[in-house]
Amino acid sequence: MLLERLSRPVRGVRIVRRGALEHGQTACVQIIPMRQLDRRDVERLLQHLDPNNELVVTSALSKREREAFIDVGFVERESLHLLHHDLRSIQPVATADTVVKLRTGRRTDLSSVLSIDHRSFDDFWAMDRDDLNAARKATPTHRYMVATLNNRVVGYAVTGRAGTSTFLQRLGVEPDLRRKGIGSILVRDALQWARETGGASMLVNTQDRNTRALGLYEHLGFELMAEQLKVLEWPSQNSPSSAAAP
Numbered sequence: 001m002l003l004e005r006l007s008r009p010v011r012g013v014r015i016v017r018r019g020a021l022e023h024g025q026t027a028c029v030q031i032i033p034m035r036q037l038d039r040r041d042v043e044r045l046l047q048h049l050d051p052n053n054e055l056v057v058t059s060a061l062s063k064r065e066r067e068a069f070i071d072v073g074f075v076e077r078e079s080l081h082l083l084h085h086d087l088r089s090i091q092p093v094a095t096a097d098t099v100v101k102l103r104t105g106r107r108t109d110l111s112s113v114l115s116i117d118h119r120s121f122d123d124f125w126a127m128d129r130d131d132l133n134a135a136r137k138a139t140p141t142h143r144y145m146v147a148t149l150n151n152r153v154v155g156y157a158v159t160g161r162a163g164t165s166t167f168l169q170r171l172g173v174e175p176d177l178r179r180k181g182i183g184s185i186l187v188r189d190a191l192q193w194a195r196e197t198g199g200a201s202m203l204v205n206t207q208d209r210n211t212r213a214l215g216l217y218e219h220l221g222f223e224l225m226a227e228q229l230k231v232l233e234w235p236s237q238n239s240p241s242s243a244a245a246p
């Protein structure tokens with residue numbers, strides 16, 4: 001659960017403090033670089049934070065983005081698969097006549113969406129309202145859809161587009177209603193929207209042990225990329241690596 005935003009000791013970095021994720025930690029501070037950081041930037045960040053009391057972790061970083069953190073002593077906490085979909089290969093499909101309906105997410109859906117999200121991801125990855133807004137604003141254009149069954153929100157997806165690059169940012173389905181095709185309906189809609197609005201490719205990342213999501217993505221034509229994203233953490237005796245993810 002996000003508690004507060006911290007002041008920014010280094011330009012181009014978003015820092016978010018969350019409640020304690022692990023025994024012995026007072027808080028978890030997540031560093032989200034919005035630009036390429038160098039070693040001095042990371043050292044300055046560490047001086048500003050308190051790694052003895054706080055679990056200090058990064059967002060999911062590419063190989064290039066994590067170099068400065070590893071130089072300073074950060075270690076791997078999580079490994080995420082990156083999957084790619086060539087949108088030129090998808091065929092337009094007629095809207096299936098199902099009892100599950102899709103519509104644009106509304107403000108009044110917020111508590112349902114966050115409730116599904118909290119039951120889908122552990123504390124480290126679960127969103128609050130700010131995180132949902134940040135996911136929606138991460139790209140110039142986005143699509144925020146909810147799936148409903150008998151007018152009840154049972155799933156959601158946030159997809160972003162920047163030029164021809166598109167990103168499946170967030171996806172969740174009500175736990176009791178999984179394996180009934182709702183996730184596939186949401187992802188197909190995201191792919192269709194991305195293609196129709198000029199996207200050439202879509203990226204999604206997911207934790208390497210999230211076999212259900214990986215199966216779903218591969219089933220819908222995503223391909224695993226060689227590069228993996230990593231979440232890093234500042235090593236501390238109190239921070240065994242154990243979080244679960246998207």
Ligand SMILES: CC(C)(COP(=O)(O)OP(=O)(O)OC[C@H]1O[C@@H](n2cnc3c(N)ncnc32)[C@H](O)[C@@H]1OP(=O)(O)O)[C@@H](O)C(=O)NCCC(=O)NCCS
Pocket residue numbers: 120121171172173174177178179180181182183184185205206207210211212213214215216219246
């Ligand atoms: C990943 C997630 C979104 C999938 O949602 P879902 O509604 O269960 O997805 P679907 O039902 O469309 O497909 C899931 C699997 O069920 C199978 N399935 C679909 N309809 C089915 C049916 N009627 N009967 C049995 N199985 C079915 C699909 O083939 C698929 O299997 P596969 O992965 O082996 O191909 C859901 O498990 C979830 O919310 N997980 C937690 C959050 C998460 O991991 N999000 C993704 C992060 S990147």
